[in-house]
Amino acid sequence: MEKKSKWIKLKNRGVTAVNGFKSSGISSGLKKGKKDLAVIYSEHDAQAAGVFTRNLVQAAPVHLCKSHLENPIRLLVVNSGNANACTGEEGMQNTVEMAEQAAAGLNLEARQVMVSSTGVIGEQLPMEKINNGINKALAGLNRGPGADIAAAEAILTTDTKIKQVAYRCSTLDGDFHLAGIAKGSGMICPNMATMLAFLVTDVRIERELLQKLFNEAVNSSFNVITVDGETSTNDTALILANGAAEGVEITAEGHGFDSFKGLLNLVCRELGCSIVEDGEGLTKVITLTIKGAADQESARILSRSVLNSPLVKTAFYGEDANWGRIVVALGYAGVDLDPDRLDIFIGPYQVAANGGSVPFSEAEMKKILQKRDVSILIDLKQGFAELTAWGTDMSHQYITINSDYRS
C-alpha cells in the first residue's frame, strides 16, 4: 500500500509525459477529415515487449511486430481506417514499406520500427496516402499534452473517446514514468473490432523481464475484458522501455520492481476498463469475480463463458437477476466444476447457494440492476484461484451498430 501512494497520476497526459518520447497524430486521408495516423518516437533505443492476437488469422503488421520484438526499437507507426489483414503478400510488403518509409525519415533502420494497423479487413492500404501521411506525422513529432492527444486520437476507429493514462512514480533510485494509449470499443463498426494498446516507459529493464511482466499485466487486464467474445486479426499490446529515466533500472531483485510491476498492472487495467466503458450501445458494465477456482486458467475460461453468453448479457440488459443463465454458461464452459457447490451473488445479494436458489427481494435487486455498474461474484469452492473480469450487457443498440452496412 505504501508503494501505491508513490504513483502520481498525470492528468490529461499521455505518452509524451514519459522521458525521451515524442508523438504525433495526423490525417493522412484514409478516414476523411479525421486523424488516422499516429507515430510514437523514442530518442533512445527501447526494449520492446508485445502480446498479440491469438487469432490464427493475423494481419501483416502483427507479423512484422513479432519479428521486430528483439530489436532496439525507436519508432511505432499506427494507422486506423484499414487493418491490412487478409491482404496476402502485397499486404506484407506494404507493412514493410511503412517501416522503411518511417525509418528513412528519421535515419533509422526499418528493423527499429513497429507497425500497427486497424480498420477494414481485406482491402489493400492506399500506400501513397500512407507514405505522405508518415512524412507529415514525423514532421509533427512533439512533446506535451497536444502531442499526447493527437496520437491517442489517430489510433481510434469507432471509439467515442480517447483512452490515455500517464503516471509518475518515485523510487529510491529516482522517478520513472509509465503511460499508454489504447483503442477499442468492441461493439463497433463492421471489421473494426480490434483492440490496440501502446505503453511507453522510461525505466531501464531487460527485455525478457519486461515481456514477463507485460504478459502478466495483459493477462489480468486486456485479456479479461470482453464485449462480444470476438478476437480480431490485429489485436496488439506493445510496451517500449527506453531507459531515459536516469538511474532507474528495474530488475527482479531491485528497489523499483514492485512499484513498476504494480503500476504496469494498474495502467493496463485502467486502459482495459476504458475500452469496456466505451462499448457503444452498452447500458451496463459488468464486473465479474470468480473465486474458489482450481486455477487461473479455469477462472479465465469460466469468466469468458459467462460474460460472452448472449443470454446472460441480454438478461442484464433486461435488469433481470437471472442466475440460471449464469449457471448454464458456467456449465458449458468446458471446465470441471461441481454445480452443487456454486454460490452466486449479484451486487450484495446472494441468489444461489450450493447450486440452488436463495430467496431475495426483487425490489432491492431491481435497485442494484438499474445501476450502470453491476457486480457478480461466483464462488466455485474448488480451490484458491481468483480472477476479476469485465464485460457488458447486450442491447438493441449493439445490433443496430453491428448490422450497419460496411462503410
Added chain:
Amino acid sequence: MEKKSKWIKLKNRGVTAVNGFKSSGISSGLKKGKKDLAVIYSEHDAQAAGVFTRNLVQAAPVHLCKSHLENPIRLLVVNSGNANACTGEEGMQNTVEMAEQAAAGLNLEARQVMVSSTGVIGEQLPMEKINNGINKALAGLNRGPGADIAAAEAILTTDTKIKQVAYRCSTLDGDFHLAGIAKGSGMICPNMATMLAFLVTDVRIERELLQKLFNEAVNSSFNVITVDGETSTNDTALILANGAAEGVEITAEGHGFDSFKGLLNLVCRELGCSIVEDGEGLTKVITLTIKGAADQESARILSRSVLNSPLVKTAFYGEDANWGRIVVALGYAGVDLDPDRLDIFIGPYQVAANGGSVPFSEAEMKKILQKRDVSILIDLKQGFAELTAWGTDMSHQYITINSDYRS
C-alpha cells in the same frame, strides 16, 4: 437413392403413427391454460438410446434418463414450464416421484419410465399438479393425429409451432415406422433455451446399435444447429424402439440397415431444422457448409464459431456480405487452419480466394442476402472432411425477447 423412394412421409402425423405407441398431452396447470405435460407409451418393452447435454450442470431428469437407458422402457413423461434444474436433492426426488407416479398408473416399474423437463431453472416442481397431471395424461392415452399433436404441443415452451415428423419405410422384410417430436427455438424466453427431441420406431434393434446410429444422426443434425451457442441443462434426445413392426429387425448386416440409418438421419435433420426455422426473432436461416477440413471435429468447431459469432450474425441481419467477420471467427476457433488458403462463397458468389478478397457485384449480392435462406460455403483446402450446419442471424427481436423479465 432407390432407398430414399421407399420412405413415405406421413403428413400431419407424429409419434402414434408408429406401431405400438400411444400418446397424450394435457394441461396440468404449470403453464396456465396451455398443455404442459406429455406422455408417450409403448405397448412393448422398448430399447432406448439417448444423447444428453454436455453441460456440466445437468437437470435431475437428465440424470434419471441416463441411469434408465439400459432398461426396457415403456413410458416417457415430459413436462414443460419447469426445468427441474439446479434443484438439488429435492429435484432428484421429484423426478423419481414422477417416474413412480407414472409407472403406478400403468402397472409398470419406475425403472421403465423416462422423464424429461423443460422450463424455468432453479424452482422446485409443484408435485401435486404434476402428479394429478400424470394421471390425467395416462387416462387420455390414445392413437391418431389428435394424440400426436397433443403430445407435440405439451412439450413446447416458447416455440411458435409444433415440430413433428413421421415416416413409413418399406423393406424386404416388411414396413417399419419412424417418427419424432421436438421442441426448442433458441431465441427464447429466459431459462427456456432447451432442445428436446423424442423419436419412436417400431423396428427391432439391439440397444448398442441403436445408440451408435442415434449418436451419428444427432451429430449431423441436433448437434450442428445453433441459434445462440447456448447449451442448456436439460438438452435431451431420446429414441425408443419397440419392435412392434413384425419381422423388421435392424442389424449391421441386415436388409433394412441402410434404410433405417438413412431415415434416422433424415428425421433428426428435419426436426433439427424445424427448431432453427422456429427461432423467434430470426430473419435469416444460414446454411453453412465447411469443406476441405482436416476432420469432422475441426469442421464442427469451425462451424459453431462462425454461426455463433455475434458479428457474423449481425452482419447477416444487416444483409452485409462481410466475409472478414467470417475469417475472424474461423481464426479464433482454436482449430489449426491456413488463412492464406481460405475460399469463401456467399450464395453462388465467391467473396474470398486464398484468404484475400474477390470482387463481386454488390447489387447481385444484395439480392441473395435479402432472402430468408442464405448459404455460406467455406473451403479450407486442408483435407477431405465436410460438414453442413445451420444457424440464424441475430436481430433486434432477439434482444427484446431475451431481455424480457422472467415470467
